[in-house]
Amino acid sequence: MNARPAEQPQDRASRGLWFGVAAYGLWGVLPIYFKAIDQVGAIDIVAHRVLWSVPFLFLLLFVFGGMADFKRVIRKPRTIGLLAVTAVLIGINWLLYVYAVVSGHILAGSLGYYLNPLVNVLMGRLFLKERLSWLQWAAVAIAALGISGLAFQAVGQLWISLTLAVTFATYGLLRKIAPVDATSGLTVETSLILPLALAWLVWGIAAGRPMFGTGGFEMTMLLLAGVATTVPLVLFTAAARRLRYSTLGMLQFLAPTLQFICAVFLYGEAFTRWHAIAFGSIWLALALYVIALVRNAKAAAAPMPPE
Numbered sequence: 001m002n003a004r005p006a007e008q009p010q011d012r013a014s015r016g017l018w019f020g021v022a023a024y025g026l027w028g029v030l031p032i033y034f035k036a037i038d039q040v041g042a043i044d045i046v047a048h049r050v051l052w053s054v055p056f057l058f059l060l061l062f063v064f065g066g067m068a069d070f071k072r073v074i075r076k077p078r079t080i081g082l083l084a085v086t087a088v089l090i091g092i093n094w095l096l097y098v099y100a101v102v103s104g105h106i107l108a109g110s111l112g113y114y115l116n117p118l119v120n121v122l123m124g125r126l127f128l129k130e131r132l133s134w135l136q137w138a139a140v141a142i143a144a145l146g147i148s149g150l151a152f153q154a155v156g157q158l159w160i161s162l163t164l165a166v167t168f169a170t171y172g173l174l175r176k177i178a179p180v181d182a183t184s185g186l187t188v189e190t191s192l193i194l195p196l197a198l199a200w201l202v203w204g205i206a207a208g209r210p211m212f213g214t215g216g217f218e219m220t221m222l223l224l225a226g227v228a229t230t231v232p233l234v235l236f237t238a239a240a241r242r243l244r245y246s247t248l249g250m251l252q253f254l255a256p257t258l259q260f261i262c263a264v265f266l267y268g269e270a271f272t273r274w275h276a277i278a279f280g281s282i283w284l285a286l287a288l289y290v291i292a293l294v295r296n297a298k299a300a301a302a303p304m305p306p307e
Contacts, residue, residue, distance in 0.1 A: 149278050
């Protein structure tokens with residue numbers, strides 16, 4: 001069998017961009033999914049997310065020929081150790097995010113994912129030695145100022161926002177450096193936390209709780225939780241391996257903006273003056289950052305002057 005041709009740098013970046021947009025777009029509308037079953041407990045929902053993600057991921061591995069890579073990964077203790085850490089991080093992130101949605105704190109979750117790009121940029125600079133231009137630093141500063149207003153307004157739920165930002169930024173950083181492809185890595189992660197999910201569901205069933213919901217609609221939504229969970233995460237990890245981490249961080253603004261829209265216009269959460277200031281600041285920052293990226297791309301493509 002012939003090996004697949006390596007991605008060209010331009011194609012790699014382009015595909016990474018589309019993967020990132022798709023992942024964050026799906027995450028942006030995910031509150032609608034969880035809000036539809038907000039009578040189910042957050043831990044129950046996360047347990048189903050893990051349980052039904054595992055068979056779906058193995059199906060993806062089988063269909064797209066990823067089983068060989070999965071077997072290679074599970075033979076490497078150091079890689080398994082790294083993925084055990086990312087499994088804990090994504091488990092915490094899932095649980096806290098679902099809790100924020102079903103408890104009526106979608107805006108706090110949105111703030112957490114607005115903070116995430118700033119943490120991404122900081123980690124990219126500290127750990128990956130990525131350089132930022134003055135325009136990119138200006139974008140980060142403007143976004144930070146806008147978000148600080150939201151943090152002041154939502155101080156009661158700030159712990160939700162900060163935990164979401166730090167856990168997901170750290171997850172993305174570790175997955176970027178982990179020597180494993182998107183689907184195989186996520187399969188290992190969910191398999192590692194599957195015993196906990198199964199134990200929780202079995203305990204609930206033994207206690208007589210309705211662990212599969214109280215009706216056909218809730219049961220169907222819980223059974224589809226694996227698909228809803230897996231698809232954007234696979235897209236995200238594929239994007240993370242193709243893009244600069246700071247660029248990936250700025251794409252992050254798409255998801256919390258959609259979450260923000262859901263919170264305010266679909267579910268009636270309060271929209272304050274601080275929200276308006278932060279919203280405008282963040283999109284101004286994103287515009288500046290995109291301009292900087294375009295400038296950098298043009299500078300890189302310009303021919304060198306003769307000596």
